Amino acid sequence: APVPMWQTTIFGPYFVAGAIFSGIAALLLAMAALRKVLHLVAYLHPVHFQNLGKLLLVMALLWGYFVFNERLVTYYGNEPAEMAVFWRTQRESFAPLYWTMVICNFVMPLVLMGIRKFRTITGCVIASIGVVIGMWLERFLIIVPALGAKYLPYSFGTYSPEPVEIIITIATFAAMSLLYVLFAKVVPIISIWELK
Numbered sequence: 001a002p003v004p005m006w007q008t009t010i011f012g013p014y015f016v017a018g019a020i021f022s023g024i025a026a027l028l029l030a031m032a033a034l035r036k037v038l039h040l041v042a043y044l045h046p047v048h049f050q051n052l053g054k055l056l057l058v059m060a061l062l063w064g065y066f067v068f069n070e071r072l073v074t075y076y077g078n079e080p081a082e083m084a085v086f087w088r089t090q091r092e093s094f095a096p097l098y099w100t101m102v103i104c105n106f107v108m109p110l111v112l113m114g115i116r117k118f119r120t121i122t123g124c125v126i127a128s129i130g131v132v133i134g135m136w137l138e139r140f141l142i143i144v145p146a147l148g149a150k151y152l153p154y155s156f157g158t159y160s161p162e163p164v165e166i167i168i169t170i171a172t173f174a175a176m177s178l179l180y181v182l183f184a185k186v187v188p189i190i191s192i193w194e195l196k
Contacts, residue, residue: 104134
């Protein structure tokens with residue numbers, strides 16, 4: 001792709017690992033919510049959260065490796081267009097978002113899931129919230145800093161969502177939440193053989 005930092009071959013496994021990483025975090029959040037709301041304490045034990053917390057830790061380490069690899073290759077290549085985006089995310093206007101992403105996706109899971117006494121249901125939920133926020137920031141930072149580069153032959157101008165777009169987005173999240181709750185009420189969350 002002509003957009004800087006989009007032609008790297010690490011993007012394939014990076015996106016797959018990111019999807020698994022955010023999926024585990026969302027699963028932990030859904031499990032904690034269903035455990036509390038549907039009173040599934042007898043079925044969703046702390047050991048389930050601890051084991052998923054270990055998996056979240058492994059994915060955080062893998063994600064950290066991919067981010068480090070992406071930045072290292074960009075820095076080593078030293079292409080002017082890519083370095084402009086690189087410095088924009090490391091030290092300039094997008095640096096606070098970038099470092100928040102690193103803290104949410106790497107530091108928080110590393111501390112909360114890496115230390116056994118923090119690998120509790122509460123620790124898993126806090127780490128998962130951080131990962132969900134961090135993964136959103138990651139997707140945002142893949143797109144926005146690169147498209148703001150001066151050398152692009154086209155200009156998107158500025159954009160701010162209209163009220164209708166905001167309502168559609170909120171309605172989409174509300175509809176998905178409603179469908180998930182209805183599904184959880186109609187279809188058994190815990191399989192029958194686990195109840196015996």
